[in-house]
Amino acid sequence: MSTLSRDMSIGGQPPQSLNIQQKLATLLGIMGLVILLLATFNVQFPNKTLWLTLSLSAITAGTIWFGAASYLSKHPGIKNDGVFFKSVSHRGFWGWVLGIGLTIFYILLYFFPEYLGLTREGDNKGIIALFDPLSRFLSGNPASQWFVYGTLYTVAIFAFGFKFIWKYRHNRYEILRTISVMFFQTSFAFLIPEIMARLNGTLPYYDLKNIWPLNYYNFERYRINAFIDAGDIGIAMLIFGVLSIFVITPVLTYFYGKRWYCSWVCGCGGLAETAGDPFRHLSDKSVFAWKVERWVVHSVVVFVTLMTTAVIYSYLGHDTSKYWLTKNTFLLGVAGLLTLVFVWVMVFKRAQLQKDAQYGAIGYFVIIMGLIGFHFISGEGNVFLFKAEALRKTYAFLIGAVFSGVIGVGFYPILGNRVWCRFGCPMAAILGFQQRLFSRFRITTNGGQCISCGNCSTYCEMGIDVRAYAQKGQNIVRSSCVGCGICSAVCPRGVLKLENGPLQGRIDSQDILLGNDVDLMKVIQSPK
Amino acid sequence: MEHIVIIGNGIAGVTAARHIRKLSDKKISIISSEATHFFSRTALMYVYMGHMRWTDIEPYEPHFWEKNRLELLHGYVERVAPEKKALYFSDGRSITYDKLILATGSKTNTFGWKGLELPQVLGLVNKQDLEKLERVAPNKQVCPRAVIVGGGLIGVELAEMLRTRGIAVTFLVREDAFWTGVLPKGEAQMISRHIASHGVDLRHGTNMDAILPDEQGNVRAVLTTDGEEIPCSMVGITTGVKPNIEFLQGSGIATDRGILVDRTLETSVKGIFAIGDCAQQREPIGNRPPVEAVWYTGRMMGEALARTLCGTPTEYRPSHWFNSAKFFDIEYQTYGWVFSEARRKEYEVHFHWRHRDDDKCITVAYHRDTGKFLGINTFGIRMRHEVFERWLNEDRAAGYVIQHLREANFDPEFYRGYETEIVNAFNTQQKQTVL
Structure with missing residues (x-):
């Protein structure tokens, strides 16, 4: 075995291979997966309910057992020994095998569900058919590829959630946060929508915690019509969807930072924090990556805003006979809202934004206003420069499928577990924008105690160079921070704490205290 | 220029x-x-x-x-x-x-032992030491057992490192508990127990006499001053710098x-x-x-x-002393001065509280006559540098500090607080002192 690992001047061997229990647990989990694989290749199981139960139980039990065997015999504490020596967690052979396997699964799921057994006419086949009994039990309908995906997704968060809780069993923040994502995934994302479908067949499938723009399709015509057709409860859900964006989200983000969503509620975050946890250190911490992040994620926000505006605009009428809103009121409303936000930022928060962010804000604002302006020039039929439907399809393909699924999860073992959240998620970008400018949340640096060791930066799944702030005694207020709390957990010197506090003195480092006499600190801070 | x-x-x-x-x-x-x-x-x-x-x-x-x-x-x-x-x-x-x-x-500070020149003897101060460690102790097959000499911060780090690769560690500590030159007894003993619980063969009151070579000139064993030979493949010298x-x-x-x-x-x-x-x-x-x-x-x-x-003559005037370390799973922070029994000032009195789980404790040092707060050692509970800096500047009394300990807590959100327990323990101790 080589003692030198790629990218290391000094490397070592894995501390130890898997212990017997871990091996047996892995075997159990793989047996569960083999059942699914056989089903995919159309092996007919006589009793689908039994085999599906066996399969999901084996996967869940295997994962939970693996977690127990990994951590419970050890002291509570940080469990990062050998992370950079293990093939699966350091882009070694098994890391690539896993990454390619997940990617293939996502490509099939999004683009070729027929290979998973989806049939247009008649009964399902393959793996989807295997899930029919469970789907019928919950909603009364046969399974779809999305039901299969949702079930496996929930199983993953649930089982790996146990593993994560045991890994961080000394840390109550991590435990509560993980219980929270396990709860929201199992109930809000998985069970409640299925049960609601059973109770009220006309309601569209709605994961209530999935908020626009993450849920970019929420205001499409078919959904709006379905909401309206479903009567009061439908209208209530629609109103809740709108309130989530404009009231609930900003209020919670003001008090707690975007973590209330990204690492306590969100399903994408839930998977990243549980199944994705072993890959968190793979995120790119370079300044270059940060630049790319800001451009890409904000472009997605612009894209989704434009797309949604265009889609809604396309089905609204010129008078109130079709919908309460008319084309013009809607468009003016959007423009007005954007202008309001833009003016507020430029007037009150200009100083807090870095130069390029200001350029970005100005640029994007001009683009959006420009495109809306085109409406008045381009006339009927065409919305903006593009057909709304074309925009929607492009977004659904590029962002909804390729970015969030194939790259976002498929590439966990290669790019880290929060690639989607960091580079792609428009919801995270909007919450982050608010977190940066108008929130009580920050990561406090404990005076001068930082030793620049780098554990915080290494284990930041969002690629934030936490150390760069901590070693200067500055608090960390970054839009991308999802508040997972791992930087604080892995810090060996007790330097970092996630907390909510007054806006006053949240970012500025006037009170930095690195240990030199206070007089000296004053001297250093005074302009030369 | x-x-x-x-x-x-x-x-x-x-x-x-x-x-x-x-x-x-x-x-x-x-x-x-x-x-x-x-x-x-x-x-x-x-x-x-x-x-x-x-x-x-x-x-x-x-x-x-x-x-x-x-x-x-x-x-x-x-x-x-x-x-x-x-x-x-x-x-x-x-x-x-x-x-x-x-x-x-x-x-690395050494004390002229025989055998220091052997190829498997090392300190842990610089990059070259780490490279050497990687060669000498890549795994437990090459290095089944290591002996570490010197119970201080580097010694416990080296022990933790070697344990992650399954290497057996015998840790020779001159004193009767870990780092007693710096830590008061109660803390030192708690850390000793914690080190031992990680599978380290911790030998208190034991000194090295010499490092013994085999025929090839490699490390074979360590000879203690008690005459015991401890077979090993590597010796870590961590007796200070x-x-x-x-x-x-x-x-x-x-x-x-x-x-x-x-x-x-x-x-x-x-x-x-x-x-x-x-x-x-x-x-x-x-x-x-x-x-x-x-x-x-x-x-x-x-x-x-x-x-x-750069033109502003400035003296080196450090503010109040602070430091930190981590002993396997137990974090340590200190603010102000808390001296060990060996170096305790004649006016210095300690209040010591230890949690029943034996992984958290604090020691507050204060002035015997005035009650002035002198410093705190905290293990397993994170505390705020800024707050202690302020309290030390304000010459607060130990009683005040202990009553307000919650303000200084820096543990992650939702952690259990131990302040009530600490205050009760302090009040009990004060009553006993008065009686």
């Missing part, structure tokens, strides 16, 4: 360089024979443990140095010639300087244990300064030892010296 040359790219030298660059346009060169780029010395252990790669313990990306016009020179300075303002490298090169900063750090200053012999720069400096960190030769582990204060500052081999003090000296060199 004035040329400032810094020997040593550790925390002291690099902090000085960064601050000089912030404040001026001077030409800055940093010389190191250890590593091409600055790294966090305190994080060496995490590379061996697989928590981080080498690149991860470097706080700045490679482009940082060029962008800030900090010239990095790789080489070993053999001789300093103040009369010519010149430095001579071991490979024959030489450069001149206008101002010289010596920030050469520490090296000493300033790394041999190369200054004959330079005319006054040295004692370290390089003697005044309060502006200037040596006996004008224009030559010393900072960090290698510097020795001519007059000790408060309770501080004259040589402070601590990350934080190196950083503070670097900041202060940068001011001086």
